[in-house]
Each structure stands twice: as C-alpha cells, then as structure tokens.
Amino acid sequence: MKFANIIYTKRNDRLTIGDDMQLLAIENLYKYMGINYDEVVRIPYHELSTYNGEYVILPISFPLTAYSHNDLITCFSDRIIPVFLGLCVLQDTFTQKDIEYFKKYEPIGCRDEYTLKNMRKNGIKAYLNTCMSVGFPKRIDEKDLIGRKKVICVDVNGKLKEKIPQELLPDCEFLSHTFYKNEFDGTPEELCKKMYEKYIAEARLIITDRIHAALPCAAAGLPVVFAKDRYSYRFSGIDKIMKIYTEKEFDQINWNPKPYEFENLKKQLLENAKSRILKTYEENRYMYDLSYYFENYSRPKYNIEFLNDTYNYIDSLANKEIKYILWGVTQTATLIKSYFDRNYPNARLVGIVDRDKRFEFCGCNTTSKDIILENKNAVVFVTTGAAIRESNLFFKENNIKNYFQCCVDNISNKNDGMNGDKNG
Structure with missing residues (x-):
C-alpha cells in the first residue's frame, strides 16, 4: 500500500493555481511526516472513480464541488482509501450513497463551518479542520x-x-x-x-x-x-x-x-492529520497489500459454480412461461429468481420449499415439499447441496421428471441418489 496525492492533468484553458496550492499543502504534510514524496502516487483528479493501480491512502483537502460521476460527490475507486482532512462541498443535501460513503470514512475533516454543519445535519461525524495550507512551514x-x-x-x-x-x-x-x-x-x-x-x-x-x-x-x-x-x-x-x-x-x-x-495551532493541525493518516495506513496496509498481490493477476473467465449450468438449463427450456419452484432458501435461489425476472418475466414462481423455516422469501411463503405434488407441471430447482439426496428420493418416489439439481458438479457421492443426470 502506498500514499497518494491528486494531480490536475485535464485543465480548462483558464485556470487558477489555488487548486495546486492545496495539493502542495498535502505534499508539505507528507514531508512533515517523513514520507519520500518521490514515492507518492499521483492520481489524476478525473480518474478518482476509475483508478485501478496499487491500493493507496489519499488525504483529501480540497473542494469536491463537482460530481465525480453520475450525481455522486464521492465514491472513489475501491483502490483508494480516503482520509478527509479539509473537505469543502456546496450541497447541503447528499445522496444516500454519498452519506454511506462519508460515514464509512468518518470523521470528516471540514475546511469550513458550512460543510461541517451540512455533514452533521446528515448524521455524519465531522470536525472543523480549516485548510491544510495553514500547515506550510x-x-x-x-x-x-x-x-x-x-x-x-x-x-x-x-x-x-x-x-x-x-x-x-x-x-x-x-x-x-x-x-x-x-x-x-x-x-x-x-x-x-x-x-x-x-x-x-x-x-x-x-x-x-x-x-x-x-x-x-x-x-x-x-x-x-x-x-x-x-x-x-x-x-x-x-x-x-x-x-x-x-x-x-x-x-x-x-x-x-x-x-x-499560529505555530502551535499549525503543529496541532499537522499532528492530527499525521495521526489519522498513519492510523488508516496501519489498519489497512496488510490486508490490501495481500489483496493486491492476489488481484494483480491475469485470469481466465470465471465459471460460477451452481449458476452457469442452471442458467444454460433455463435458456434451453422450450416453454419460457413456465411455473417453477425453488427448493432451498439460498443465495443461489435468489440469483435464479433474479435471472428469471430479468430474462423471462412471464415465468412464475409458485413455491419455495424449506424443511424447517416458515417466512416470506423471494415474494413467496416457504412451505413443505408437498407443494411440488400440487404443481407437478412446475420445474423444481434444488438450490442447496443439503437437499440433493432428499430431493432425488422424493422425485423418484413421486415420478417427478421436471427438476434441476443446481448444486451438483462432476463429483458425486454414491448416496446422493443420482441417476447420473442433474435434471429429470
């Protein structure tokens, strides 16, 4: 993990160097901390949401008065861990995503009282820091x-x-x-x-x-x-x-x-910033260095077990307006329901089977496997490995052919009750 600072690369023909002075204030902070500025990563301002390099700690002491993308003030790249030291914003109301982002990285150091009040009004922990250019030596x-x-x-x-x-x-x-x-x-x-x-x-x-x-x-x-x-x-x-x-x-x-x-105040401002940056660094460096090591690798296209084969089976069905039943309250079940909703909205979920629990899931109340007998024309998707044996025996006993075992791969157990196929 490295330290970072913003750099302005795409400038309008008319510009003010006040923006650059704020970046020099962060450079000064790094020098105060004893960090070699030659090793600091410079991230172009317009790439804050798309940066994909090594994980970095990024002190923020400048106004975010433009939208980074869509209607969001913040939401930088996942590779950027911001430390808000002297933030300035114009908006007095924030999107829910911005509020969640600020709260994730609170406390938010604010450059002015206006920003401070707007942060606190939105339930965000904040403090008044003023501008980091106060910290020049x-x-x-x-x-x-x-x-x-x-x-x-x-x-x-x-x-x-x-x-x-x-x-x-x-x-x-x-x-x-x-x-x-x-x-x-x-x-x-x-x-x-x-x-x-x-x-x-x-x-x-x-x-x-x-x-x-x-x-x-x-x-x-x-x-x-x-x-x-x-x-x-x-x-x-x-x-x-x-x-x-x-x-x-x-x-x-x-x-x-x-x-x-104001030398005493300057020292307090710099020490607070130093403390926050180093604390953030220590809390994140090992896990993100580890993550970057494994992420930074060229991989083939993923095969998502339990899903790709299921989606292919759904696509192969002649009747796209089927009734279907999900056996198991699982993430796989939720994803199958979403796949039907996106691609085959006329298909209808008629039941959710769960052996023990009774509650609403995916818009249906969970029930016993008897619902399958009441809807023999429905296709049953078994979405949990724990039900493979039970469901296969049930299908065999009741001569049910319309089913798909979502959690069966090429490795089976002799006690699974399989006939060799994932579907009837």
Missing part, C-alpha cells in the same frame, strides 16, 4: 523583512485597489493566480511553487483577496492583508486565525500589519 522571521520594500498584490482589483495608500503604490507589484495555459511554461503546479517562492523571497507584505495566497503566505511568516468584498462561507474557520476585511471595512485596513502567529 514558517520560513521568515520579522527580522528577515527589514530592508524589504516590495508589496505583492494578488488579484487585487476594484474598490480594494483604490484603498491602497498612495505611499505604498510605488512598491506594489500586481499579480494574479488566474492564468491561461499559453501564459506560462511548465505545469500549473510548477508555476504555483515558483510564485510562492517569489512571495517568500521578495515580499514584505501580501495584499490579496485569494484564500490560497493569504493562508500559505501567513503560514510562511509574511504579513498579510486579506480583504474580500463579501464574507464567503469558505472563510468560516480561518477567520479565527486571521482578520478578513469585507468591503464595508476597507477604510479600517491596517496597511502595516504584523505577521500572524
């Missing part, structure tokens, strides 16, 4: 800022830009986290790393309305002015650790702020 002390002049403004426009003091403007460099593919070389993830390193190396102040510029830069030790025209649901968590100015507060902005200090 501190890279700068206040003394490192002495002598710096540059103010980097990330996606600062409109009324916020108008409020920047005149004396700061000569030192401002205006950048954006939104790009078109033809505007840069390399991958968006490489661009994201390059821009983040630029911020850390050059800026004395970051002014931004981008959450994934504000948080990583604050975590690195840079002073940050984070301002947005309106208070977004995405801020309901990080507002506890940094001031978020809305438009009505633009006149109150402190343009010479101190760096935020």
Whole structure:
C-alpha cells in the first residue's frame, strides 16, 4: 500500500493555481511526516472513480464541488482509501450513497463551518479542520523583512485597489493566480511553487483577496492583508486565525500589519492529520497489500459454480412461461429468481420449499415439499447441496421428471441418489 496525492492533468484553458496550492499543502504534510514524496502516487483528479493501480491512502483537502460521476460527490475507486482532512462541498443535501460513503470514512475533516454543519445535519461525524495550507512551514522571521520594500498584490482589483495608500503604490507589484495555459511554461503546479517562492523571497507584505495566497503566505511568516468584498462561507474557520476585511471595512485596513502567529495551532493541525493518516495506513496496509498481490493477476473467465449450468438449463427450456419452484432458501435461489425476472418475466414462481423455516422469501411463503405434488407441471430447482439426496428420493418416489439439481458438479457421492443426470 502506498500514499497518494491528486494531480490536475485535464485543465480548462483558464485556470487558477489555488487548486495546486492545496495539493502542495498535502505534499508539505507528507514531508512533515517523513514520507519520500518521490514515492507518492499521483492520481489524476478525473480518474478518482476509475483508478485501478496499487491500493493507496489519499488525504483529501480540497473542494469536491463537482460530481465525480453520475450525481455522486464521492465514491472513489475501491483502490483508494480516503482520509478527509479539509473537505469543502456546496450541497447541503447528499445522496444516500454519498452519506454511506462519508460515514464509512468518518470523521470528516471540514475546511469550513458550512460543510461541517451540512455533514452533521446528515448524521455524519465531522470536525472543523480549516485548510491544510495553514500547515506550510514558517520560513521568515520579522527580522528577515527589514530592508524589504516590495508589496505583492494578488488579484487585487476594484474598490480594494483604490484603498491602497498612495505611499505604498510605488512598491506594489500586481499579480494574479488566474492564468491561461499559453501564459506560462511548465505545469500549473510548477508555476504555483515558483510564485510562492517569489512571495517568500521578495515580499514584505501580501495584499490579496485569494484564500490560497493569504493562508500559505501567513503560514510562511509574511504579513498579510486579506480583504474580500463579501464574507464567503469558505472563510468560516480561518477567520479565527486571521482578520478578513469585507468591503464595508476597507477604510479600517491596517496597511502595516504584523505577521500572524499560529505555530502551535499549525503543529496541532499537522499532528492530527499525521495521526489519522498513519492510523488508516496501519489498519489497512496488510490486508490490501495481500489483496493486491492476489488481484494483480491475469485470469481466465470465471465459471460460477451452481449458476452457469442452471442458467444454460433455463435458456434451453422450450416453454419460457413456465411455473417453477425453488427448493432451498439460498443465495443461489435468489440469483435464479433474479435471472428469471430479468430474462423471462412471464415465468412464475409458485413455491419455495424449506424443511424447517416458515417466512416470506423471494415474494413467496416457504412451505413443505408437498407443494411440488400440487404443481407437478412446475420445474423444481434444488438450490442447496443439503437437499440433493432428499430431493432425488422424493422425485423418484413421486415420478417427478421436471427438476434441476443446481448444486451438483462432476463429483458425486454414491448416496446422493443420482441417476447420473442433474435434471429429470
């Protein structure tokens, strides 16, 4: 079993590197845990439901605001064991499948209070974690800022830009986290790393309305002015650790702020994530390594004992509108009933034989084998090996020819009462 992280491979022509910053936050987490990132499996975002490689642990700290397939938010490949650390969703109601999936992997770490409340409203155990980009390491002390002049403004426009003091403007460099593919070389993830390193190396102040510029830069030790025209649901968590100015507060902005200090909180966030990932790894690695060993093999087409021969016998019957009886309350019986319903809906189940139990099964009440005598034209399917001898003797005594022994293979016992054939 390995560790994994998402990678964005199919991007629209217009993209934002905030998505990549969230993946770099998981890379940072792995490095904090001492995991060699070169050995981490990168799974394309659009292949989360179809991935078929080695079993992996996948930390999730990004928004699932699109459907993975059909109308489902989640339901990744069976080869992915997710650990939800900083999830963000838009929907306030979930499909039953999504609820079951979340509950299978709870507790769900949520990036914002909106997601937290929606999880709990649907009976899912959850906690408020905020974004994992809070966990980027501190890279700068206040003394490192002495002598710096540059103010980097990330996606600062409109009324916020108008409020920047005149004396700061000569030192401002205006950048954006939104790009078109033809505007840069390399991958968006490489661009994201390059821009983040630029911020850390050059800026004395970051002014931004981008959450994934504000948080990583604050975590690195840079002073940050984070301002947005309106208070977004995405801020309901990080507002506890940094001031978020809305438009009505633009006149109150402190343009010479101190760096935020949340190293203790950062350690708690990283240790919690580390603990959850390692616990999930230890709980799953041996069984899934074993499973992958046996699964990863080229095999011939299966023969499903007790079923393929039965289905072939049903298909060979001239009358497809038959009455039939199932002898035995078994999975084989259920599958035979389903096969008739799918392929020969005019066939009619008239009885279920069980020696001891009386209850409803496959839409019929179980009863004794006397029902066979009452329906001599019905075909009897014996669906349990325990009834082979009893049923053969019964058929012989009552001259019943319309039957099929579903559980007889090429190995028989002299006491089975067989005449050599599976059917009469």
